[in-house]
Amino acid sequence: MDKIQRTLKLFCPLPPSLVTIKESILFLSKGALGNVAKESFDKEIQFLRMLVLTSGAYNRQQFADRLGISVHTFDKTIRRLKDIAGTVQQQAAEEPNKAMSDMLRTSYYESADPLLLFLFRSKSLKESESYRLSLIIAVLQEQSLTSLEILDLCSEGMPEELSLPDEKTIRSDLKYLEQAGVIRRLAGGRPQKYTAHNDFVSELTDEELSDLYAFVDVMANTQVPSVQGYLLRDSLKKAMRRRQLPDGASDLFLYKYHYHSRILDEAHLYTIMQAIEARRKLSFHYFTPKSNQSYHSKNTNPLFARQSEGRLIEMLPLKVAYDHQYGRWYLLGYSSGRSGVAIFRMEGLTQLEESVLVNEEEYQAKLASLERNTQFSWLVDMGRPVEVKVRFFNPFGAKRNFIKERVLLQGQWGVITEQDEESFLFEITVNGTQEIKPWLRSFGSSCEVLEPSVLRRELIKEWKELAAYYEPVRKNIQLQDDGTA
Amino acid sequence: MNLFEKIFNYKMMAQLDEHGAIAVTTQERRWLLMMLEHPEAASALEADTLARLRQSLGMDDKLQDPERIRGIIVEKAGSVSSSIYHPLMRTLRRMIVNKSGMQLLYSRKDGTILPRQTGVPYKLEYSMVKREWYLLWYNRRTRSLMSTKLRSIQQVQEIPVSAEFFDQAAATLARQLDKRMQHAAIEIIPAYNKELSRILYAFSCFDKQVHYDEQADTYTIKLTFLGDETEYILSKLRFLGLRVRVTDHPFMKFRMREAAQKSLARYGLNLEPAEDNNGVMSAEAE
Numbered sequence: 001m002d003k004i005q006r007t008l009k010l011f012c013p014l015p016p017s018l019v020t021i022k023e024s025i026l027f028l029s030k031g032a033l034g035n036v037a038k039e040s041f042d043k044e045i046q047f048l049r050m051l052v053l054t055s056g057a058y059n060r061q062q063f064a065d066r067l068g069i070s071v072h073t074f075d076k077t078i079r080r081l082k083d084i085a086g087t088v089q090q091q092a093a094e095e096p097n098k099a100m101s102d103m104l105r106t107s108y109y110e111s112a113d114p115l116l117l118f119l120f121r122s123k124s125l126k127e128s129e130s131y132r133l134s135l136i137i138a139v140l141q142e143q144s145l146t147s148l149e150i151l152d153l154c155s156e157g158m159p160e161e162l163s164l165p166d167e168k169t170i171r172s173d174l175k176y177l178e179q180a181g182v183i184r185r186l187a188g189g190r191p192q193k194y195t196a197h198n199d200f201v202s203e204l205t206d207e208e209l210s211d212l213y214a215f216v217d218v219m220a221n222t223q224v225p226s227v228q229g230y231l232l233r234d235s236l237k238k239a240m241r242r243r244q245l246p247d248g249a250s251d252l253f254l255y256k257y258h259y260h261s262r263i264l265d266e267a268h269l270y271t272i273m274q275a276i277e278a279r280r281k282l283s284f285h286y287f288t289p290k291s292n293q294s295y296h297s298k299n300t301n302p303l304f305a306r307q308s309e310g311r312l313i314e315m316l317p318l319k320v321a322y323d324h325q326y327g328r329w330y331l332l333g334y335s336s337g338r339s340g341v342a343i344f345r346m347e348g349l350t351q352l353e354e355s356v357l358v359n360e361e362e363y364q365a366k367l368a369s370l371e372r373n374t375q376f377s378w379l380v381d382m383g384r385p386v387e388v389k390v391r392f393f394n395p396f397g398a399k400r401n402f403i404k405e406r407v408l409l410q411g412q413w414g415v416i417t418e419q420d421e422e423s424f425l426f427e428i429t430v431n432g433t434q435e436i437k438p439w440l441r442s443f444g445s446s447c448e449v450l451e452p453s454v455l456r457r458e459l460i461k462e463w464k465e466l467a468a469y470y471e472p473v474r475k476n477i478q479l480q481d482d483g484t485a
Numbered sequence: 486m487n488l489f490e491k492i493f494n495y496k497m498m499a500q501l502d503e504h505g506a507i508a509v510t511t512q513e514r515r516w517l518l519m520m521l522e523h524p525e526a527a528s529a530l531e532a533d534t535l536a537r538l539r540q541s542l543g544m545d546d547k548l549q550d551p552e553r554i555r556g557i558i559v560e561k562a563g564s565v566s567s568s569i570y571h572p573l574m575r576t577l578r579r580m581i582v583n584k585s586g587m588q589l590l591y592s593r594k595d596g597t598i599l600p601r602q603t604g605v606p607y608k609l610e611y612s613m614v615k616r617e618w619y620l621l622w623y624n625r626r627t628r629s630l631m632s633t634k635l636r637s638i639q640q641v642q643e644i645p646v647s648a649e650f651f652d653q654a655a656a657t658l659a660r661q662l663d664k665r666m667q668h669a670a671i672e673i674i675p676a677y678n679k680e681l682s683r684i685l686y687a688f689s690c691f692d693k694q695v696h697y698d699e700q701a702d703t704y705t706i707k708l709t710f711l712g713d714e715t716e717y718i719l720s721k722l723r724f725l726g727l728r729v730r731v732t733d734h735p736f737m738k739f740r741m742r743e744a745a746q747k748s749l750a751r752y753g754l755n756l757e758p759a760e761d762n763n764g765v766m767s768a769e770a771e
Contacts, residue, residue: 053685053689087495087498122494123493123494127496134501134503134508137501180490180492180511181510181547182509196507196508197509198509204534208530211530212538214529214574215520215526215529215530219525221611222611225554228513229516232509232516232517252582252608253610254608254621256613256614257613261689267488269554270487270488270554272557273553320557320558321558321559323561324563324564325562326683326687327689332559347682377561380561399595400594400595408565409565409616410563410564439562441723441724441726442724443720443723444744444747444748445744445751448752460754462726463749463752464745466741466745467745469745472742
């Protein structure tokens with residue numbers, strides 16, 4: 001099955017109408033995913049999204065030209081990303097000489113490993129620190145120790161080239177690990193003892209662990225949010241390998257029609273949730289996906305100084321919406337501008353920060369208003385509600401009525417009002433018709449829009465134009481002026 | 486809570502691996518507790534395991550209210566999912582892991598039950614669109630790849646097979662899948678280049694490559710897919726409407742033309758019919 005590895009090529013062209021994220025590359029290449037005071041990861045998110053969406057085939061020079069960077073910078077960036085991908089993906093590490101594009105392919109049918117997860121593995125960390133932290137976690141796996149005992153074991157275990165830790169450093173490491181929840185302090189008197197917080201895994205029998213792994217795999221792949229699930233899955237997989245359970249070796253589950261880039265937007269999810277819970281507004285620089293640019297670096301590089309900075313927005317966040325049709329996330333809320341209700345695509349958010357508090361009363365009023373306004377949104381449209389009436393035709397001569405099955409599966413709150421052997425009527429109230437139209441059109445001739453008449457006319461016009469796209473080529477091909485065909 | 490934790494760093498992960506250690510953070514446990522609240526958990530885990538996990542995670546003060554993230558998320562235009570975790574999944578997964586054979590009793594699309602079939606289970610596949618689990622398996626009699634809805638399976642019984650037989654069957658299936666691969670080229674109409682992002686998002690659930698012709702300012706998406714996915718791709722193409730045009734895949738071109746003509750006929754407009762396609766039945770909107 002390895003042969004059927006499918007491409008979602010990572011290193012690919014960035015078309016001009018999507019973006020120019022010169023800074024992303026620049027940023028990645030400088031100490032990459034690197035040592036800046038405050039890492040925002042905006043650039044990486046934009047960069048990786050582009051890579052995944054526009055999988056294609058520019059050569060190095062074209063790629064670099066398009067981004068306004070040198071080939072050297074481009075190469076450095078690629079090496080860095082290969083390094084991360086190689087560490088994250090075992091398979092890649094085993095084949096160091098594979099062409100870059102091949103190496104970074106994710107196997108489409110075979111593996112449910114979300115490659116983009118390496119965004120969340122890119123937080124910068126000094127080598128001595130990562131070594132020390134992993135050593136601490138390792139010594140606490142099946143025992144509990146005091147900080148002094150940990151210090152001793154770490155001092156023994158540190159490679160010679162790395163500096164030896166002191167007590168203060170170990171204490172602050174323990175504090176961090178405890179905060180992250182990786183280790184916990186045991187109850188009891190001083191000196192305090194610590195142990196790894198893995199009991200819920202280590203207490204499981206082999207069979208239970210396999211079941212849990214399968215459950216986490218399925219839920220991470222079918223539910224939102226998913227990033228923590230994928231991270232947990234990686235750890236459980238390791239636990240299974242340690243016990244030499246065969247399940248961990250390969251992916252038994254395949255997931256079809258996943259929108260991989262959806263996990264990039266989860267990066268903003270928790271910042272937004274915290275702001276909502278704290279009843280705080282958010283401020284950010286917004287790049288509409290329709291503009292040619294989706295990111296602007298704060299770096300004062302004169303080359304890029306002329307670019308705009310996106311639109312500075314301050315708004316009250318209320319909800320986030322996940323659109324299953326495209327695999328995209330939206331931020332919904334209120335901004336103080338004229339429009340009031342505000343909808344933003346998550347992919348356009350950069351430099352997201354919490355700002356001022358609002359009072360509970362205002363928050364509740366705005367939330368109620370948003371819920372009222374989005375009640376009939378097929379996705380997020382808050383336009384005027386329209387009654388849409390459609391006739392769906394049952395498939396002729398088919399063993400089962402897959403048209404009706406799909407309408408029931410995807411028709412949201414719409415209802416089937418009348419039916420006979422040949423067809424059925426479907427009625428739904430939606431905010432505007434723009435968002436439901438593609439869905440209706442996807443049924444082809446199995447769907448006839450009855451009302452509103454505007455939508456009916458639009459579809460007739462579109463089908464006429466589509467028919468013209470596929471007109472058979474005329475037999476009497478015109479000869480060119482010089483007489484050659 | 487921050488998804489960009491030091492602890493998730495890729496070098497950290499590699500070093501932990503070297504030490505044979507695992508690290509699980511509060512946020513991962515909170516996610517797990519949230520998922521364990523899901524009714525599906527009862528089908529995935531033994532009641533006793535589930536109770537112990539819930540209890541062990543529930544004792545953690547930091548994991549209070551694990552569902553709060555769900556409270557801010559609204560999911561739109563998704564398919565109604567009947568059940569994510571089919572009861573047979575555990576049985577079948579174990580059989581695949583153990584490289585067993587099986588005897589299968591299942592019903593066809595029209596509801597008739599077939600005589601028992603023997604074969605080898607291969608993979609479990611979930612369609613995010615149909616919200617349905619399928620068993621991909623090797624049919625011993627026909628020596629071919631089968632895809633059967635878990636919902637249609639009445640009974641499955643484990644039967645021992647030799648490791649060689651299992652591996653041979655798996656290799657046969659891999660070859661058959663390979664042979665079923667098709668390619669199509671889809672051009673983005675340049676007038677819609679400003680919607681490139683939306684269009685590429687719509688295709689991001691397929692195996693694809695994108696080519697850009699700088700002179701013509703035209704993007705072409707090359708799709709690679711299994712033959713039985715054609716209907717879903719066609720529905721995506723109709724979904725996107727005027728934004729895209731199939732340039733290379735005769736059957737899909739025929740079907741798009743046919744869809745346009747038949748749709749216009751629904752609205753009382755008749756164009757000249759699409760050329761006959763050897764009686765292939767259309768199954769729009771699958």
